[in-house]
Amino acid sequence: MALKVLIVGSGITSAITCNYLRERCRSSCRVIVWDKARGVGGRMSTSRSPTMDSCTADLGAQYITTVPENIEASKVVYSTCFTKGLLHPLQSLIEGMHTFPKNTVHYVAPRGMNSLVKEFLTADEVQFNRLVTSVTQNGNKLDVETKDGYKDTFDVVVLTMPVPQILQLSGCVESVLSDDKEKREALSAVKYSSRFAVAYFYDKTLEFDVPWSAKYVVDDELLRYIAIDNKKRNSSATSAVVFHTTVKFGEENIERDVADVQRDIEKHINTLFPTWPKPVSVKCQKWRYSQATAVYEGSPGCITLIQEPLLIAGGDGFTKSTFDGCITSAKAIVNVVEKYITKELAVEGNR
Template sequence: MATSRSPHDKECTVDLGAQYISATPEYAKLHTSYYEELISAGVLAPLTTKVVGMKVTDEGTKHYVTPSGVSSIVKHFIKEADIDTKFGHHVSSIETNDGKWNVKTQQGEADDFDAVVLTMPVPQLFGLTGSVKELLENDEKLRSNLLAVDYSSRYALGLFYEKGTSITLKDGEASAQYVTNDPIIRFVAIDNQKRGAEGNAPSVVIHTSVPFGKAHVEKTPEQVQPMLVKRVQEMFPEWPEPNFIKCQKWRFSQVSSAYPGLPGCVTLSDGLVVGGDGFTHSNMDGCIESAKAIAAAVVQYVSKCKHMMSKV
């Protein structure tokens, strides 16, 4: 859920990850309170424009867009939680320390916590040191289940234009289209139009195909960007030059093989929980289901601690 902004116009934004939210009748009912909250706050709005090639989903499925960008979903819940959020801290080590968890970052910062929740892509767990590494090495079944989690990889390209620029797809009524039988491009969208923000400067997002992402996963965005720009120019020669381009690499994109049993989360040790879409599936409803499982695990641990303290 990443929204990028043009350095020339803060109102010109593009979603380089999730493009729209699809709520099946089952999840719309199960997660009614979350959808109603987001719609009421103006974070979600119905998708009203045409998307060529969209997969036929369950009858009654509703599609939503985010007028202010898909990152507004995350920002909404952070704001409602009233928490102190610190960004740009790369965790490197997690150690047990006198009943607490000591978390260290690559920058050398450290702090102790009663409970720790990890929601990074599952393969990144194996890059951590300390007690986490020991827990993963000493439980063969857990390690095997975590190693079974697999993700697709892809690149995304964001094109930003000046206000007043005319950008259209081949189907003039469509705001987005899925591309078939192309070795590089899988999805193209006039992002501001798709999100109902036609008053803003145009922005375009391009997603690569899964095979292309897999073939070039070890390259850098700087190496791949010229390839994507060239292909876009071939597909849409009538488009003018953008005034800014951003290439995004998603090494871990959508989950292609989730944790066996889809538990939502797994408790590695008392007060140490791992979760995220790798334990459910890669859409907003999968994230909500994982969050609910994580919250239940943390509450259970806190209740256990309080019960033990009451006995002392």
């Protein structure tokens, strides 16, 4: 007997959770992933130019910062990334980068950040355009329903979306948190920054008149970060430039129409870089939940909302918004799920 496990969200926490479950519970569970988007990645998504497949840009996470101890602690994940060429050492200049401890190392994803998610998302089934709106307890099962009315039943449900989206779910999540005010308050205290990201896509490889591959902008009311994305990724691929707004601009404009915001951002970019070539196409991404600025108290990696049937929540809101933070959360999730599966199968075997 294999338990049916649903993971809501297809970001890096979900992907690594899938990978660990496949290693440790291969024959005892069937893992299904639902995501509201049209593709994998979450905040590690990689966008492609609508006119040229070779032109891609990371609109979310830009590079991975870690230390040797964390690489050793997550050897399986990192060795896969290194062996398969998914991560390369950062070789170019990022101007204005924070000062890090001496042994800190930085990596880029030559094929885009979502290549990491795709590598580890070893689910039995992945379905897109599934916006979950409710989770309802049905005996020893959980019924999960989407915005368009699609419904299915699972033995275990893992929520990896941003915490504010978890708080919006109806059904047993709502009722559990009504009874457990302490847990609701702790979840409500989790906060995220908001920002916009814009990608300029080109139809050839260009040289820009700057010495850096990426730069943190200081004292600009609108832009915080700029990256010549192919240069940052040590790639000779077609050029793409990424711009991230300040958190302040993001929070002040998050409810506006994206097309209107895009026009304002492009106008500002043209003022700062009037000699840069015009892009072939432009994409503007709204990140309502960009990075966790205040995480769940104690950074537990995940929390259990219902013990039986098992409903748990995890992700960077329960650790920190880094690659290592997401790995930590995935490990915590899998520890809980594996114990539950082992217990359930033992009970089933004794019947």
